[in-house]
Every structure is written in structure tokens, then in C-alpha cells.
Amino acid sequence: MSGKIMTLSRHIIEEERRYPEATGEFTDLMNDIAFAAKLISYHTNKAGLLNILGETGEINVQGEKVKKLDIFAHETMVKALDHGGNLCVMASEEVEEIISIPKEYPLGKYVCLFDPLDGSSNIDANVSVGTIFSIYRRITPDGKPGTLDDCLQVGRKQVCAGYVVYGSSTMLVYTTGFGVHGFTLDPSYGEFVLSHPNLKTPEKAKIYSVNESNFDYWDQKIKNYVHYVKQIDKSTGRPLNSRYIGSLVSDFHRNLLYGGIYLYPPSSLAKNGKLRLIYEANPMAFIVEQAGGRASNGVKDILDMKPQELHQRVPLYIGTKYDVNMIEEFIKKQ
Ligand code: F6P
Numbered sequence: 001m002s003g004k005i006m007t008l009s010r011h012i013i014e015e016e017r018r019y020p021e022a023t024g025e026f027t028d029l030m031n032d033i034a035f036a037a038k039l040i041s042y043h044t045n046k047a048g049l050l051n052i053l054g055e056t057g058e059i060n061v062q063g064e065k066v067k068k069l070d071i072f073a074h075e076t077m078v079k080a081l082d083h084g085g086n087l088c089v090m091a092s093e094e095v096e097e098i099i100s101i102p103k104e105y106p107l108g109k110y111v112c113l114f115d116p117l118d119g120s121s122n123i124d125a126n127v128s129v130g131t132i133f134s135i136y137r138r139i140t141p142d143g144k145p146g147t148l149d150d151c152l153q154v155g156r157k158q159v160c161a162g163y164v165v166y167g168s169s170t171m172l173v174y175t176t177g178f179g180v181h182g183f184t185l186d187p188s189y190g191e192f193v194l195s196h197p198n199l200k201t202p203e204k205a206k207i208y209s210v211n212e213s214n215f216d217y218w219d220q221k222i223k224n225y226v227h228y229v230k231q232i233d234k235s236t237g238r239p240l241n242s243r244y245i246g247s248l249v250s251d252f253h254r255n256l257l258y259g260g261i262y263l264y265p266p267s268s269l270a271k272n273g274k275l276r277l278i279y280e281a282n283p284m285a286f287i288v289e290q291a292g293g294r295a296s297n298g299v300k301d302i303l304d305m306k307p308q309e310l311h312q313r314v315p316l317y318i319g320t321k322y323d324v325n326m327i328e329e330f331i332k333k334q
Contacts (some may be wrong), residue, residue: 008034008172008192010185015176026135029086030160033133034172034192036080038078040073040117040131041170061096061311069123070094071256073116073131086110088138089146091310093118098310100145107143110159111136111150115279119161119247127196128167130249134283135160143156151278151310155303161283162233165249173199173253175290201291202259205323208240209251209262217267225330229261248275252284252318256291261319263327265298272313277305281316294324300333 011028016022035275040188074094081087082099085106090099093115101107114133123129138150138158162174170185172192182196208229209265215223229240243260245251251262264273275281285295295318317327 001191006194006197008194010200011152011181011183011194014179015205018178025086025218026160028084029081029108029110029112029135029176031075032080032084032086033162036076037131037164037172037192038086038185038190039076039080041164041166042068043072043076044117044123044129044166061094068128070117070120077114077116077131077133081112084108087146088140088144089150090114091278092149093276093311094117096311098146098148098151107145109138109142111138111146111153113151113278113283115276117243118249118280122245123245127245127247128250129247130166130253131164132249132280133162133281134158134162134278134286135185148310154306155277155282155285158286158303161286163249163283163287164255167250167253171195171253173256173287175287177286177290180287180291199256199291201256201288201293201320203292203320203322204237204258205240205255205261205320206237207243207258207260208219208256208323209242209244209255209260210264211244211246212242214265214267214269215303218265218268219267221330221333222263222265224333225327228330248280248284252288255319256288256293259320261317261323261327264316266315270313273312273315275316277302277312277314278310280309281314281318282307284316284318289317292321294321296324296328298328 012027016027074092083105086108087110088107091113112135118132119129136153138146140147140150160176164172173182180199183192184195185192231238264275266273281302290294297315317324
């Protein structure tokens with residue numbers, strides 16, 4: 001074996017050393033998230049064996065069928081994070097309201113927003129799914145329970161964002177604003193080990209990812225763009241290759257590595273598209289910017305949008321800078 005092994009815990013401690021005033025709260029919080037990710041990873045892998053595949057029959061706040069693993073992942077995140085004394089409030093894509101810290105536990109200075117199991121409609125087909133998380137500093141006074149205002153901060157205020165992809169291996173990717181770093185879970189000793197330091201996304205996309213079955217519901221400008229990426233033009237690297245899993249974490253992760261643009265535009269069926277601003281778009285936007293890419297709602301940076309409500313949806317164009325700029329040009333055209 002050669003070289004030094006950098007575990008996630010060691011990496012987080014080194015990140016926190018950038019701040020002489022740091023108390024270790026952030027390190028504790030990240031360790032709790034990593035622990036929850038290991039539990040979710042274990043259960044996602046064992047889903048068939050443990051007979052927890054399939055739907056519960058309930059409908060979540062987004063009007064989608066809830067899978068048992070969604071509930072497991074949600075409860076795991078809440079239980080892993082509620083008693084560490086690092087958070088003042090949480091919010092999960094699985095529940096309608098903010099999640100308060102139980103009275104018996106101490107309150108902290110951070111806020112954690114998460115989508116516990118994104119892409120879960122794919123689970124029964126063994127397709128990769130993921131957990132997405134976002135961390136903010138509280139804006140309400142210390143010592144009191146956090147409020148909705150703490151959860152509705154503009155994306156630029158994120159102090160950390162990350163995702164875990166439960167795929168052929170489990171990977172945790174995160175940023176605190178100093179680059180994007182990817183860690184692969186070694187199942188033999190249960191540690192996330194640095195495998196992708198300082199990830200940079202390519203300048204230009206090779207891939208476009210979109211649910212093209214919505215084509216007829218899109219505005220003409222979006223149709224024009226999708227038509228454009230399919231035209232043959234060697235000088236601009238077209239046609240782009242089409243890849244769409246239907247699991248944001250997996251589509252995003254592949255595009256981050258290979259260079260791609262993911263779009264979920266508005267349509268006549270869903271005027272703001274499908275994706276959630278605070279649970280999906282903001283964390284991925286922070287990560288993509290740190291990797292040299294961009295995320296836009298078609299008009300402005302996702303990270304500059306002020307969320308109005310917890311489950312707000314937003315059109316999302318995310319990936320390589322060149323291609324996000326290009327789609328904005330198409331949207332601007334009369
Ligand atoms: O928001 C949930 C989600 O499953 C994302 O992970 C994914 O990118 C998207 O929805 C897929 O939506 P559709 O099935 O409409 O393409």
C-alpha cells in the first residue's frame with residue numbers, strides 16, 4: 001500500500017482547522033451525517049433481503065407514493081442528527097413542516113435540510129439512489145429553537161452541501177466552499193476514504209440529461225435547445241450524448257465526472273418543473289459551482305434565489321458552465 005489514506009473524518013477536521021474559532025460542532029454534525037449515510041447504504045444494499053422493498057401505500061407531501069426505504073432513510077437522518085447538540089432545526093423532503101429538535105436535547109448553531117432518499121421510485125429496479133444534504137448557520141438567536149426562517153435562507157449562505165450516492169459503490173461527495181471532494185465507502189472497514197480529491201467538472205458537456213417524454217409539454221425555447229444539442233456539429237461537440245436515469249443524484253454525479261447538462265424545465269403540466277429548491281437544487285448548485293460548473297433557473301443562479309416555502313419547486317439547468325450559459329441564451333431569445 002502506498003500514499004496516505006485520508007478518511008472523511010480526518011478531512012473534515014482539516015477543513016475545520018481553516019477556522020481558528022471553530023468549536024468542533026461542524027465536525028460532529030458531518031460525522032453524524034456520515035453515520036446515517038452508512039446505515040442507509042447498508043439497508044439500501046440489503047433491501048431485497050430484508051424484505052423492505054415496495055410501497056407503503058401512503059402518499060408524501062409531494063403527492064408521490066412513499067417507499068418503505070424513504071421512511072427508513074428519513075427516520076435514520078432525523079435520529080442521527082437530532083441529539084448531537086449541533087442543530088437548531090431540520091427539514092426533510094419527506095415531511096411537510098420543519099422538524100424541531102426534541103426538548104430534551106441541546107440546541108446548536110446549524111440548520112440541516114435533506115432529501116433522505118432521492119430517486120426512490122427507482123429502488124425496485126436496483127437503480128442508484130442518493131441522499132442530498134445542505135447545512136446553514138442559524139439566523140435566529142442562539143439558545144432558542146430554530147424556525148422556518150432558518151430553513152428558508154438563500155442558497156449562497158450554505159456552509160456545506162453534499163450527497164451520497166448508493167450505487168455500485170457508495171460515495172459521499174461534499175463541499176464547504178473549498179472545492180468538492182469525493183469519498184468512497186470501503187465496506188470492509190466501514191470508512192469513507194478520499195477517492196476523488198478536488199473534483200472539477202469539464203468545461204463543456206458531452207452529455208445531456210432530461211426526461212424527453214415531457215417534450216410536448218415544454219415551451220418552444222426548451223424544445224429548440226433540446227433540438228440544438230442533438231444536431232450534428234463537430235466544431236461544438238454536437239450531438240451531445242443522451243443519458244437519463246431519473247435519479248437526480250446519479251444523473252448529477254455522472255455528469256459532474258464526465259461533463260454534462262441536466263435539465264428539468266417548466267412545462268404546461270408543472271410550471272416550476274419538478275425539483276425542490278432547498279432539498280435538491282441548492283445543494284447541487286453549491287457543489288457544481290465549486291466544481292467549476294453552474295446552476296440556473298433559466299434566468300439567474302439558483303444560489304441567488306430566496307426560497308419562499310419549504311417544498312418550493314424550481315426549474316433546474318445544472319452542469320458545465322458553457323452549456324448552462326447556452327441554455328440561458330435560448331431562454332432569453334424572443
Ligand atoms: O425529485 C425526485 C426525482 O426522482 C429526481 O431524483 C429525478 O431526477 C426526477 O425526480 C425524475 O423525474 P421524472 O420521473 O419526471 O423524470
